Amino acid sequence: MSExxxxxxxxxxxxxxxxxxxxxxTGANNCVETARPSAGPGAGLLAVRDSKHPAGPALLFSPDSWASFTAAIHRH
Structure with a gap:
């Protein structure tokens, strides 16, 4: 799998x-949305997209990468 x-x-x-x-x-449509694809290119990963552009791109993170990212946010 690629990086x-x-x-x-x-x-x-x-x-x-x-x-x-x-x-x-807040419902202002200015946040991110997450999903856990069970099939296709994102199977087993966490998908993240911009709620303002639901048909736009998504980033795929490994569960460990996402956990590290969110832990870093909470520390700052």
């Missing part, structure tokens, strides 16, 4: 995903 995160040019191309928004979202 992560990888980019999927059209996030709606990820099969069978349910995109989730943070419960902290």
């Amino acid at each position: 992560l995160p990888r980019t999927i040019p059209v996030s709606t191309d990820l099969p069978g995903v349910r995109w989730l928004r943070s419960s902290y979202s």
